[in-house]
Amino acid sequence: MDTTTWKTNHTRWSDFILTGFFSQSKHPALLCVVIFVTFLMALSENALLILLIYSDARLHTPMYFFISQLSLMDMAYISVTVPKMLRNQITSENKISAPECGMQMFLYVTLAGSEFFLLATMAYDRYAAICHPLRYPVLMNYKVCLLLVAGCWFLGSVDGFIFTPVTMTFPFCRSREIHHFFCEVPAVLKLSCSDTSFYEIFMYLCCVLMLLIPVTVILVSYYIILLTIYRMNSAEGQKKAFATCFSHMTVVILFYGAATYTYMLPSSYHSPEKDMMVSVFYTILTPVLNPLIYSLRNKDVMGAVKKMLNVGSDFQETIK
Numbered sequence: 001m002d003t004t005t006w007k008t009n010h011t012r013w014s015d016f017i018l019t020g021f022f023s024q025s026k027h028p029a030l031l032c033v034v035i036f037v038t039f040l041m042a043l044s045e046n047a048l049l050i051l052l053i054y055s056d057a058r059l060h061t062p063m064y065f066f067i068s069q070l071s072l073m074d075m076a077y078i079s080v081t082v083p084k085m086l087r088n089q090i091t092s093e094n095k096i097s098a099p100e101c102g103m104q105m106f107l108y109v110t111l112a113g114s115e116f117f118l119l120a121t122m123a124y125d126r127y128a129a130i131c132h133p134l135r136y137p138v139l140m141n142y143k144v145c146l147l148l149v150a151g152c153w154f155l156g157s158v159d160g161f162i163f164t165p166v167t168m169t170f171p172f173c174r175s176r177e178i179h180h181f182f183c184e185v186p187a188v189l190k191l192s193c194s195d196t197s198f199y200e201i202f203m204y205l206c207c208v209l210m211l212l213i214p215v216t217v218i219l220v221s222y223y224i225i226l227l228t229i230y231r232m233n234s235a236e237g238q239k240k241a242f243a244t245c246f247s248h249m250t251v252v253i254l255f256y257g258a259a260t261y262t263y264m265l266p267s268s269y270h271s272p273e274k275d276m277m278v279s280v281f282y283t284i285l286t287p288v289l290n291p292l293i294y295s296l297r298n299k300d301v302m303g304a305v306k307k308m309l310n311v312g313s314d315f316q317e318t319i320k
Contacts, residue, residue, distance in 0.1 A: 020181040045291040046071035056304040074287035114156025120214035127221035258282035
């Protein structure tokens with residue numbers, strides 16, 4: 001084996017170094033505590049929302065089934081990146097092996113892709129519920145809901161299986177420092193010493209397609225929904241329909257806005273610092289915000305919370 005081949009293979013499979021953003025903070029210990037608390041909040045909020053949805057019969061509807069899947073994705077989403085980042089900060093060891101990096105990349109891309117399509121599915125569900133209420137039980141029966149969710153997970157995994165192997169097979173001859181807090185595809189590609197321009201164009205086109213299809217479904221669904229709401233005679237019905245749609249559109253704007261910046265804007269708009277801040281927003285903050293957006297103004301969810309609290313208090317009284 002010649003020296004060049006050995007170096008290429010060596011740099012391809014040796015450890016990477018995640019510089020993260022702790023090194024840029026004046027108070028890394030405090031930042032570590034804040035992120036840890038945020039991580040626990042995200043897990044607790046989403047787990048509680050899933051528990052409420054599956055324990056309260058009033059929430060056994062397609063809309064809440066999809067919300068429970070979104071919470072599941074958010075729990076997995078934040079668990080893919082944050083524990084490793086916190087562990088590295090605590091142990092002062094910022095290394096991540098190539099297999100770990102590949103696995104983190106695959107899970108992250110899969111979950112992000114799945115969430116793209118799930119948000120589109122949720123928009124279609126609201127369209128069916130508001131625009132075709134009489135046919136809704138048939139259009140969105142249990143089997144259809146399962147197939148739609150399975151399709152979201154499958155399409156997300158296709159994304160992961162496409163991008164991860166290709167990205168990780170590029171030779172990395174430059175510095176092994178990834179200027180990020182996890183193995184995101186664009187950040188890892190910057191380390192490659194080979195020409196990645198064709199692959200970047202391919203990735204850009206795939207991302208356009210991944211965003212264009214769900215966004216088209218969402219925009220068409222909500223255009224028809226808004227027309228239907230406008231024609232409603234019941235003010236209470238208008239208010240309820242609009243509140244449900246507003247929550248979903250808030251989540252859509254937060255998630256798709258950050259994804260558009262990361263994967264679709266030209267490199268001239270990017271810098272390691274900006275990329276990390278945007279990634280913090282949709283990787284760490286979004287899983288915290290989503291359950292709050294769907295529950296705080298939702299009477300059904302708040303009713304389920306009160307019911308659970310009443311059951312808990314009754315149980316304590318029984319023990320006494």
